[in-house]
Amino acid sequence: MSSSRRAVLSWLLCAAGSATWAGRAAASLARPLELEPLCAMSRVALVGRALAAESRWETIGEQRRIITTTRVHVEDVIAGSDLGSEVLVRTLGGRVGDVGQIVHGEAFLLLGERAVLLLMEASGGALHVSAMAQGHYPVRNDPSRVPRLARSPRMPELVGRTGQSAVERLHRQPLDEGRRRIAEAWKHARR
Amino acid sequence: MRAASVLGLCAALLVTGTATSAAAFCRTTTCGPGQCTPSADCDYCLEGGKPLFWASRCVSFSVHQAGSPLRGIDFETARNTIAGSYARWMAVDCGGGNGPSLQVYDYGAVSCNRQEYNQRVGNSNIWMFRDDYWPYVGAASTLALTTITFNVKTGEIFDADVEVNSLQNSITVGDTGVQADLDSIVTHEAGHFLGLSHSCDTDATMYASYKVGQIGLRTLEPDDVAGICALFPPGSERPCSSEPRHGFSSDCCSPRSLCDRTQKDSSSCGAAATGAEGQSSPWWLLGALGLAAASLGRRRRR
The missing domain is CATH 1.20.5 (Single alpha-helices involved in coiled-coils or other helix-helix interfaces)
Structure with missing residues (x-):
């Protein structure tokens, strides 16, 4: 095991001891997106907290799926459009009655958890997490109580890592540094 | 008609490890957005929900009849690749030469190419290629998407479907000119199909990431073996019914009003x-x- 991987695991183990919420990295496979393209496809990057969620069956591309709409309180807009104090974010999966659906690779917003979200707007105005789980970074305190960005609980396996992907550039960064990197990439993406 | 075959019968040739080493694997659970806490051992393995499981010791999979014409992958190639990945999972040694107590049946081609779970009529656990459209907003970078439908009270898996994004990604088969290797993709996704999430063992196939052009996820590592053997311990006595929930159907359900x-x-x-x-x-x-x-x-x- 490389020293960098040991370091990552060490931090993860420490983070697990904190009282913050976390998720499970169940995943499908995806190509890693770099931060600028991720910003380019997004309408807003924000720090928010999931307040409530509601799921329902919907038809997407002729497929009947459970969709969850999560109400997110916007603490701060890092870049992009100011959409007000709350936004509604749609994700695949959820539970309706006794039936649940897990979509490996999709963002999974835990209620009460603070997160950095990069959101894009679909036709009809609904907000989705950009590139599924690649646009979702839970904020968790490290043992020194420094808020840092974590990977989304159901982050897909990222095929073809480059060292420059958004996940690699943001994961484990202090929140302030993560915000700075996103703001900078946002500007570059729109030049 | 479907060509049912027990993959485990021929899988002995594909044994890749034993269940004697690490145990960092993570089972997929019923966790909802407000219910779970991280594992003490692994911050992305949630605790608090019920582990997902296949109630029967026999499950089945199907492959959409078209394969992926866009990527030059015909049905038989797709089917053989997918069947081979399940065989790999079923061929592991859980100790004493015993394999997991699960049999995976190949139900062959289906005409349905939708991810769907029908609450009243037949289903199939489908692997399908998306050559024409990828219906998920902002998800062009996704290579494959596995959807598991389950009972939130018990964790019983009702249905599992895998969609491969062949429209927006160069999926390849074979050992030359490898880009996004289908065999690696399906081996990893089959782990999810069977009920595993990501492992915290960095060497595990259920953890590993790999570079485009490599075939590293085709093989199973000791932690993957430990995971599948924990899910399906040898000797577990469960009924065998490979039929999908509410029976097998090759066709998509239509109209929807009859399905749920x-x-x-x-x-x-x-x-x-x-x-x-x-x-x-x-x-x-x-x-x-x-x-x-x-x-x-x-x-x-x-």
Whole structure:
């Protein structure tokens, strides 16, 4: 095991001891997106907290799926459009009655958890997490109580890592540094 | 007709490890957005929900009949690749030469190419290629998407479907000119299909990431073996029925009104509501409405 991987695991183990919420990295496979393209496809990057969620069956591309709409309180807009104090974010999966659906690779917003979200707007105005789980970074305190960005609980396996992907550039960064990197990439993406 | 075959019979040639080493694997659970806490050992393995499981010791999979013409992957190639990945999982040694107590049946080609779970009529656990469209917003970078439908109270898996994004990604087969290697993709996704999430063992296939052009996820590592053996311990006595829930269907269900138990869709998160398995079927309601209409007609005629 490389020293960098040991370091990552060490931090993860420490983070697990904190009282913050976390998720499970169940995943499908995806190509890693770099931060600028991720910003380019997004309408807003924000720090928010999931307040409530509601799921329902919907038809997407002729497929009947459970969709969850999560109400997110916007603490701060890092870049992009100011959409007000709350936004509604749609994700695949959820539970309706006794039936649940897990979509490996999709963002999974835990209620009460603070997160950095990069959101894009679909036709009809609904907000989705950009590139599924690649646009979702839970904020968790490290043992020194420094808020840092974590990977989304159901982050897909990222095929073809480059060292420059958004996940690699943001994961484990202090929140302030993560915000700075996103703001900078946002500007570059729109030049 | 479907060509059912027990993959485990031929899988002995593909044994890749034993269940004697690390145990960092993570089972997929029923966790909802407000219910779970991270594992003490691994911050992305949630605890608090119920582990997902296949109730029967026999499960089946199907492959959409078209394969991926766009990527030059015909049905038989796709089917053989997918069957081979399940065989790899079923061929592991859980100790004493015993394998996992699960048999995976190949149900062959299906005409349905939708991810769907029908609450009232037949289903199939489908692997399908998306050559023409990828319906998920902002998800062009996704190579494959696995959807597991389950009972939130028990964790029983009802249905599992895998969609491969062949439209937006160069999926390849074979050992030369490898880009996004289909065999690696399906081996990893099959782990999810069977009930595993990501492992915290960096060497595991259920953890590993790999570079485009490599075939590293084709093989299973000791932690993957430990995971599948924990899910399906040898000697576990469970009934064998490889039929998907509510029976096997090659066709997509249509119209939707005939497929599910209810027409009402919404519910609050975590609250008992519409669409639940086990709730009374709308046929009852339709029947009652029919009787009421007939009764009304008789009264009017009187």
